Amino acid sequence: MEQVDTLVVGAGVVGLAIAAILSEHQDTIVIEQHSQFGEHTSSRNSEVIHAGIYYPQNSLKAQLCVAGKGLLYTHCQRYHVPVQQIGKVLVATNESEIEKLHSLVAQANNNGVTDLQFLSTCQLRERAPEMNAVTGVWSPSTGIVDSHQLMLSYLNKLSQHGGHYVNNTRFIKAHFEEGHFVVTLACGEEEFNLTCKHLINAAGLFAQACASNIDALATHHIPPLHYCKGQYFSYQGRHPFKHLLYPMPEQHGLGIHATLDLAGQLKFGPDTEFIEQLDYTPNEQAKPRFVEAIKRYWPKLDSTRLQLSYCGIRPKLQLQGSQDFVIQDYHHHGIKGLINLFGIESPGLTASLAIAHKVAKQVNLERE
Ligand SMILES: Cc1cc2nc3c(=O)[nH]c(=O)nc-3n(C[C@H](O)[C@H](O)[C@H](O)COP(=O)(O)OP(=O)(O)OC[C@H]3O[C@@H](n4cnc5c(N)ncnc54)[C@H](O)[C@@H]3O)c2cc1C
Structure with a gap:
């Protein structure tokens, strides 16, 4: 059975950013169910780099948007991603x-x-x-970015670090045993298994569906969608x-x-x-x-x-009121190595790199 340090489920802008950052220090694979990356929310948005104005103080959205905006402008310059700080x-x-x-x-x-x-x-x-x-x-720090080129740049970074992107591959289920996950994936009709120490669920609109197929995860940790x-x-x-x-x-x-x-x-x-x-x-x-x-x-x-x-x-995650990003690690659900990302709506594109650094920190803390 193939083994990998980290498996990221979902090649949207968030999963790709996480895979790009994690691959700096560990063996990383990101899988995508479709033939192309980013076909869902990551290519169906306003492509705005948000300043971080609207979100409640100290919320993850506020923190990760403001941090992510800076990281994103720097990244775009470095990787020649088309961007314009248009205001x-x-x-x-x-x-x-x-x-x-x-x-x-x-x-x-x-x-x-x-x-x-x-x-x-x-x-x-x-x-x-x-x-x-x-x-x-x-608002002078607001900008626009080419989200497709941004995702490509994350993919390039991933492959520069020796990580892998695998398309047409669907997460089916995961079984947690003795500190690692046995994950069942499907490529067309064919199913196969892989083991990983870290499982990152960045499946966007499908994150709840994926989470419900992780056997060790209690259902009360899965928010409504x-x-x-x-x-x-x-x-x-x-x-x-x-x-x-x-x-x-x-x-x-x-x-x-x-x-x-x-x-x-x-x-x-x-x-x-x-x-x-x-x-x-x-x-x-x-x-x-x-x-x-x-x-x-x-x-x-x-x-x-x-x-x-x-x-x-x-x-x-709810029909009324403001909601925050939910990034669950060991401290939330008690399963070492599992990180679930739920409700990553706007400003998820802006925050993608800051989310990735937060996840990398959680993974590395769990490794220590
Ligand atoms: C209308 C709208 C406007 C927005 N405007 C902005 C904006 O201007 N600025 C901003 O910062 N943010 C904006 N956002 C938010 C931003 O687009 C999202 O936060 C971001 O794209 C989420 O990325 P993601 O990777 O989490 O999800 P997704 O892009 O949905 O990626 C998840 C991926 O997981 C894959 N997947 C799912 N299940 C499986 C499985 N079982 N196996 C394998 N792969 C699987 C999916 O196919 C998909 O490719 C907007 C969102 C919307 C809806």
């Missing part, structure tokens, strides 16, 4: 939102994001022309956006915001909709809601230029 404008569209904007700035400060600046009317008009805003805040769809409309034609533009956040997301990709394509979204099945089909019927939300900050929107684009799905 974003947060806008209050009426008097009642001003207080919310001030509390976001205070929240950001608590999280160590100290570079936000209130914009004068003149600066606001210059950075966000045509926008309906009573006041605005500038709720699919929360977020879809986008792209905008064809000329537009005035030079930076990303965000309205005030909503309960489950950041509000239907305006982002640009590295080719300059403008898109709006994502919205939030809880769904029962994993289904990436975008829904044209959402258009009136998009038009209404966008017109609140961009009244001149020509809605005929909005085109249905793509969807992503957030792995929510």
